[in-house]
Amino acid sequence: MSRAWLSRVGALVLLSGVFGCAADRSGLAIGDGGARDGQFDGGFMCPEGTFDLDGDGRCECTFSSDVESCDGIDNDCDPSTPDGASDPTVGRPCDGDDADRCEDGAFVCAAAGFACEEPTDNDAELCDGVEDDDCDGVIDEGCSCTGDDTRSCGSDEGECSRGLQRCVGGVFSSCEGGQGPVDEVCNALDDDCDGRSDEALAAGCWVDGDGDSYAMAGAASQCAPAGGCPGGFTSRRPSSGAQDCNDGAMGINPGASETCDLVDQDCDGRIDEGVTSPCGGCTPGCAGEAWGEPFEPTDELAVTSSGELTLPREVVEAGDVWVANSADGTLTRIDAERALEVGRFHTGGTEPSRVVVDWRGDAWVANREFDGVGSVRRIASEPERCVDADGDGLETSTDSRVLDEDECAGPLIAVGELDEVPRALAVDGNVGPDGGGPGDLWVGLHDGEAVLHVDGLTGAVLARYELPGFSPYAASFDPWGALWMISRDGYLAQINRVAGEIVVDVREVPLPCYLLYGLDVDREGRVLVTGFSCDRVTTFDPATQRWSTVSTPPSVRGAVIDDATGTAFVAHTDGRVSQLRVDPLALEATWDLSAMGVAPLGSIGVGFDAFGRVWVASENGSASGGVATRLDPNEGQVTAQVPVGQSPHTQGDLTGAKRTERFAPSGTVTRVFRGCPTLDDAPSPDTEWLRLHALLDPGAYGTVILEGRHATTEAGLAAATFEELARFPGSTSPIALTFPTGGVVELRLTLEVDGAIGAPRVRRLGLEQSCPGPE
Incomplete structure (x- = not known):
């Protein structure tokens, strides 16, 4: 102290x-x-x-010291002297965190010890990339750019081009130069630079393939440019009554005049209306009586939607669903009613895909065999058609287990040559004289550009027909016996057998894209095809030469038609199925197949069973791989999900929907012709019976027989005998008559068919007459 x-x-x-x-x-x-x-x-x-x-x-x-140090303690116990008041460090010069160009400060005593207190520098920060102008320790803070910086701006999408921004006062300028987006106009250019051209502009031009100023229903459209529609388009909207029915023929459209040639020129769904001669044909100046404009159904004969007389049909039950498991090389059989797999069979080759059911209910499956020779195999649906090879009882699969030697699996049949790839299967109506045969198999070789005719009983290849430039992808027979096939590049082939030879007619499908995929034909002979890459379904009516098109949800693939209701069902890759009305063509509904904890994907094949349900085979969706989904179209509900094998790339008639109806073997009808008119309505004694005119198609397996008898009065006909006048095929219309002058004539028309399909159709009959003129 x-x-x-x-x-x-x-x-x-x-x-x-x-x-x-x-x-x-x-x-x-x-x-x-x-x-x-x-x-x-x-x-x-x-x-x-x-x-x-x-x-x-x-x-x-x-008390510790008279010197008040900067230590947070009252050293001299005198509250009137602040902390550090007499500390020698306080007041000494110091330099803080700012750049050295800023003025030095002095140490002060702060709560946390010494701090360098610097004077405030009010210089504004310059965006120069060099100095800390405002002495805050940060260079060029708040600057977007510095010095002579530049950067690209704008877009080079569509009609836009990029410009340049320059650094002005630390901020980039507006975009200079280049071209920015503008409102879209109809010029086929991307004016608003969003990657699309002419989007959201109203349609004003429709595709007109034949240049007749009419477009088909569902035709692709675009906006109308200022200078008018370009070539190949029409400004006429395809509304009701103004729709082309054949965009490949300039003379066929709603504005054309009907001529007598079996073609619907004016697109009203009728053929030769109002232009036939009085005797029923197209012969100018022919006088007489016509029969069949239109025909009426009878107890033994039916009438088509086009008014043609034909045979009635009988229902054939089909209760199985067949799914080809492409990755496994197997074929699954499902009981449609129980939604249960009741068999799985080796197909004998690789990449099985196409399936078709014959007239006995057996299933044919084609192995595509991409690096080899394709093959087909038939699986019997009934024990009597299986072969107990070793005599120890029938050995066949009854569930998802596959037997190495299944005795219901037929022999393996090679079809075509190396790498010709079978991709189309169809069964014709050749069921034999007793009607109990299976029908013959027709195999389309995609890469081979050919079709094979295979015996449905023996498996022997009966004939090979070359189709140069046409690669069959799907096939189906129509009720009249014509074979229809599509190629994926946009063509539809019609194959008819005439006098033992085949006649091939190939048409281009009027779709705004290619990659056709699915095919089916309804009970009237109308053909339906799907356009996978343009999301369209198109129908073609051979009777009227009329095309129709409708848009669908994306990626439409397999197709099937329920003939009982005229309804079609098409599968979509994303696990959906759509329902369409066939005539007139219209999209009615689309359903998601996800249900019961299963989400199908890669949906391809579609079928329609005997119980009114739709089946869709999808490549993914179950633990085992593929799944077959059953849908009730009346309720729009999925009712079953059946696991199948790996990657079922199934196409064709997997439920036998094409064999649910077959024609009755025969039917007959008669008609009385009264000859020239008279005042009292009595038979004229002056009638000259000249010729019989017949407009008909006998069908692939059909026969038309025309018989006649003559009497003075109608009451006398019962005692007269019929004589054969003509038989088709074989006869040629018109047929000369030899009946006596006057009286009445009764014709008897008989239709027959020697097959399950291929029945005849009669459009018109007429008797040409000569009557006396006035004196």
């Missing part, structure tokens, strides 16, 4: 002993004049070196 301090303490003691405590008016235990109070206000003294500074009876301050 220094002497100065001791003397000071002694003085305090003396003063306190003589005068008592100094007045504490500050409340800080400091007497007037700032002296320290070394004792309590009650008269008690603090221990030596301690002081009560706030008068609370505690000696909280301990």
Whole structure:
């Protein structure tokens, strides 16, 4: 303790002993004049070196030095001197975090110790990339750019081109140069630079393939440019009554005049209306009586939607679904009613895909065999057509297990040559004299550009027909016996057998894209095809030569038609199925096949069973791989999900929908022709019976027999005998008649078919007559 301090303490003691405590008016235990109070206000003294500074009876301050250091402690126990007031460091010059160009500051005592306090520099920060102008320790803060910086701006999409932005005052300028987006106009250019051309503009031009100023229903469209529609388009909207029915024939459209040639020139769905001769044909000046404009159905004969007379049909039950498991080389059989797999069979080759059911209910499957020779195999659906080879009882699969030697799997039949790839299967109506045969198999060789005729009983290849430039992808027979096939590049082939030879007629399908995929034919002979890459379904009616097209959800693939209702069903790759009305063609509904915890994907094949349900085979969806989904179209509900094998790339008639109807073997109808008119309505004695005119198609397996008998009166016909006048095929119309003059003639028309399909159709019959003129 220094002497100065001791003397000071002694003085305090003396003063306190003589005068008592100094007045504490500050409340800080400091007497007037700032002296320290070394004792309590009650008269008690603090221990030596301690002081009560706030008068609370505690000696909280301990004197340590007269030098007030910057350490957060009251070293001299004098509240009137701030912390660090006499510290030698305080006030010394210092430089903080800013750049050296800024002015130095001085150390100050702060709560956390010494701090360098610098003067504020009010210079604005320059975006120069060099100095900290505002001395805040950061260079060019808040600058978007510096100096002569530039950058590209805008877009080079569509009609746009990129420009340039320059650095001005630390901010990039607006985009200079280049071309920005503008409102879209009809010019086939991407004016608004969004990657699309002429989008959201109203349609004003429709595809007109034949240049007759009429477009088909569902034709592709575009907006109308300022200079009018380009070539190949028409500005006439294809509304009802103004729709072309054949965009490949300029003389066929709603504005054309009907001529007598078995073609619907005016696109009204009727043929030769109002232009046939009185005797029923197209012979100018022919007089007589016509029969069949239109025909009426009878107890033994039916009438088509085009008014043609034909044979009625009988229902054939079909209760199985067949799914080719492409990755496994197997064929699954499903009981449609129980939704249960009741057999799985080796197909004998690789990449099985196409399936068709014959007239006995057996299934044919084609192995595509991409690196070899394709093959087909038939799986018997009934035990009597299986072969117990070793005599120890029939061994065949009854569930998902595959037998190496299944006795219901027929022999493997090679079709075509190396790499010809069978991709189309169809069964014809050749069921034999007793009607109990299976029908023959027709195999389209995709890469071989040919079709094979295979005996449905023996498997022998009966004939090969070359189709140069046409690659069969799907096939189906129509009710009249014509074979229809598609090629994926947009062509439809019609194949008819005439006098033991085939006649091929190939048409281009009027779709705005190619990659045809699915095919089916309805009970009237209308052909339906799917356009996979343009999301369209198209129908073609051979009777009227009429095409129709409708848009569908994306990726439309397999197709099947329910003949009982005229409804078609098409599968979509994304696990959906759509329902369409065939005539007139229209999309009616689309359903998602996801249900029961299963989400099918890669949906391809579609079928229609005998119980009115739709089946769709999808490549993914079950733990085992593929799945067959059953849908009730009346309720729009999935009713079953049946696991199948790996990657079922199934196409064709997987449920036997094409054999649900077969024609009755025969039917007969008669008609009396009364000859020239008379005043009393009695038979004219002067009628000359000249010729019989017949407009008909005997069909692939059909026969048309025309017989006649003559009598003086209608009552006398019963005693007359019919004689054959003509038989088709074989006869040629018109047929000369030898009946006596006058009286009446009765014709008997008989239709027969020696097959399940291929029945005849009769459009018109007429008797040409000569009547006496006025005297």
